[in-house]
Amino acid sequence: MPGLRRRTYEVLDMAVPGDRSGVLVNGLLMALIVLNVAAFIAGTVRSVEARFGAELWAFEVLSVAVFSAEYLLRLWSCVEDPRYSRPVLGRLRWAGSFMALVDLASVLPFYISFLGLEGRLDARVVRVVRLLRIFRIAKLGRYSTALQTLARVARAKRAELVATISLIVLLLVIASSAIYFAEKDVPQTQFTSIPASMWWAIVTLATVGYGDVVPMTVAGRIIGGFVAILGIGLFALPTGILGSGFMEDIQRRRAEEAERAKAAPPAVCPHCGKELPKT
């Protein structure tokens, strides 16, 4: 059966560039994932659930059947991948990879609730994990390059982005402590503790500003003004970091192309056949 297993691997993993059946099968799986998520969302609307409950349930069973078959086929054929070539250890390593865990998590809640274990964990909550399967879309077609660019830039600037998030957390702690001491003695205030004030601090720092919690004292409003202005700066940090990351990425790719062009054999004059000097 290695021939069939090899073919299964090639189709499911789109391992052969230009192979149409891989794109087709993965495209159909993607469509099923999207439809399944849409059905899940629609099913939370009471009127839809009341009218189409049976149909949605049937579609859920079908989806889980297809996803389960896909999971088992991937588990069976993954040994064709050089990274997971050992029969048992390779399959275990594959099963522990991030996308395999997401695939498993997208069917497991169904079986758990089927076995009557639903009291233990809310199946619907776990089904949210199924949304992560949408990331598989990155494999399909022409948008993959763009998504890879976003991911590559975010990875290259990882440390700066983590530093930005640390700054946000620090600002949150300081802002919520300060506003709490400014507002805590107002009658019927919503700033009843620092953790409660953090809701206000994050809503203000991110410039969302629901208005459900608002400082009333002069001191609180001055603190609020500073936090709002710091919020402006907070938008500047990741933007500046990612902006320079995109520029760097473009320059690096251009340098690589120039390198490749230079490494090519030297151009030759078509008239006399002699080597031309590099420009």
Added chain:
Amino acid sequence: MPGLRRRTYEVLDMAVPGDRSGVLVNGLLMALIVLNVAAFIAGTVRSVEARFGAELWAFEVLSVAVFSAEYLLRLWSCVEDPRYSRPVLGRLRWAGSFMALVDLASVLPFYISFLGLEGRLDARVVRVVRLLRIFRIAKLGRYSTALQTLARVARAKRAELVATISLIVLLLVIASSAIYFAEKDVPQTQFTSIPASMWWAIVTLATVGYGDVVPMTVAGRIIGGFVAILGIGLFALPTGILGSGFMEDIQRRRAEEAERAKAAPPAVCPHCGKELPKT
């Protein structure tokens, strides 16, 4: 009549650079479009409609007459454009172009309501399409270069921007699912279903924050805090993408200018002295 048709084409399409009458006629048409949109907007105010209803109606009839004449003249003269030179097929292709459809859509609702077909479609809604005519302004004068720059950069970064929108949609689905499960058991909650929660999710992710729907539970507020911080990152993506796009555009134009300045005399092989083919 080819002479008159040629002249009509030249004036309406501003085909001859430096021809004043083309700029004048298109400027007057633009002014009429802007006034017509302004009249349409003013007409929705009850007090204005009550006092100036008749005048607004007369102006509407006049505008439609001018726009209809313009449409017919463009349809008649478009065959002077090399792209639409064939008498029937060329005119059909012109009529199917985006700007021609917008031009048609800007007068059609009037005739439809005139013919008593208004029950079929709300003429006022379709009249909103007329706003698209404002894009004609791009042809006029000195701002066209800047608008072309914006359009060129957006087109060059199309894939990255689409990837960003996909990320936004994915975040919306995840955020609204998560907040729904966190808030759905609060009495009189507005998070009654995932689609209903999406309104909250988009208002928070875009950092608008109306405050009409706000999480009340601790879990919901923690989710809300994460969504707000993700919103900051969401602003960084298109900004970084477009920022690097503008830089690339500037560098490319500068490189082209340098190329043009350099490449004036054809390159010659330094060994045999003969001209080299352009690469």
Added chain:
Amino acid sequence: MPGLRRRTYEVLDMAVPGDRSGVLVNGLLMALIVLNVAAFIAGTVRSVEARFGAELWAFEVLSVAVFSAEYLLRLWSCVEDPRYSRPVLGRLRWAGSFMALVDLASVLPFYISFLGLEGRLDARVVRVVRLLRIFRIAKLGRYSTALQTLARVARAKRAELVATISLIVLLLVIASSAIYFAEKDVPQTQFTSIPASMWWAIVTLATVGYGDVVPMTVAGRIIGGFVAILGIGLFALPTGILGSGFMEDIQRRRAEEAERAKAAPPAVCPHCGKELPKT
């Protein structure tokens, strides 16, 4: 008196680099402007006005006296500036310059209200113009370079920024028309006309989101979601434009420095005194 006039011009216009008295006099004038604005702001608080009304009035009279003297001295001495050297025409041209008009507008309302003409225009409104005098701060000391950089970049990207504002206006018109037709039939809606809906549109596009006007229908919320996402893009445009503008500015200044360095006399070896090759 040309010697005194020349000295007055030098001091008021800081025409001699390194002259301490020019910086001192302009610094004192700036301090008076800032204090005067602060007094104006404080005077709108009822309790402050009730207690310190007389003192604020005395300070206002003093300020106007100083500003009037400054204006007359500038008018008298401006002919020392080569641009305004002709006695009458030069002084008229100076009086028509932007900063001179601002200077005049900062004292005129006082005299108008003094002459009993206050019924004609609200003196306090016109006094807001005095705020523009704060721009004089740009002349003082080390922040002038930074403010000049901001101004130079904004000017270089003028066309793109105007194109962005045109786009904002177009989006405002389309968004407010669309939301009006979606929401106008809701009982007690605040979307009573397109102009009224524009308030919602701008508050949403700029991601402010007060929440005083909020769509209630499903169609209105879908339109609102699109407008909110377009708002994200709207922040990206000026940011990307200005970001690339700052980069260009830095590169241009660096190129100028390199040019100056190249144009300098060639470096010489300190041991043998012979010319060194350029690196």
Added chain:
Amino acid sequence: MPGLRRRTYEVLDMAVPGDRSGVLVNGLLMALIVLNVAAFIAGTVRSVEARFGAELWAFEVLSVAVFSAEYLLRLWSCVEDPRYSRPVLGRLRWAGSFMALVDLASVLPFYISFLGLEGRLDARVVRVVRLLRIFRIAKLGRYSTALQTLARVARAKRAELVATISLIVLLLVIASSAIYFAEKDVPQTQFTSIPASMWWAIVTLATVGYGDVVPMTVAGRIIGGFVAILGIGLFALPTGILGSGFMEDIQRRRAEEAERAKAAPPAVCPHCGKELPKT
């Protein structure tokens, strides 16, 4: 005891690169700071205070003891640092450095309230200063480079960022003055004075938009619309500035690396063969 003092200095200041014990001790101190801040935050929640008040108090006493010991050990050993080598003057200079003052401020409130001086200053407010100790985290491990990059870029663009803040303040003053005159005659308005209107102005300029103060007149809404659009521009300035700063920083570091790679052997005059002085 110089040997012990030297070792204490090396461990507390992580002065020896690659020394594990320095990283360990500072890591434990950091963990204690974070836990102490967390306990402080949790202690403001009434129910937590009621149940774990005694434990939180014991933990506070322990933390202050450790921080006091750390402070005294740093004061004792700082003379090993070449900058503070003189026994008395060096220690005084160290005690006056920013981080030493923060360290002192993080324990002082405890002793003040212990000595019954708490009436003078609210110990809890001063304890907020302890949060600044978190900045010590910058010393630990791999995020220090990223935080240094952020700090270096912010410092390099100091003048432009200060100019931006001046612009924000100027816009705030103008916007709050304008809205005050537009809205002050509305019955029960919240725009009762210019300082009161500033709360609205900052909440709108930073696009927070709580909705607790909203203009009601047409003039006020037009002013509000302009302020909201200016808010978009306000986000663009720091972002563009920091974005170009990050790019410059990257280019500078790359140029330095290239310089170092190139400049390894000292330059020699090509005429006389002698070494040239570094420029």
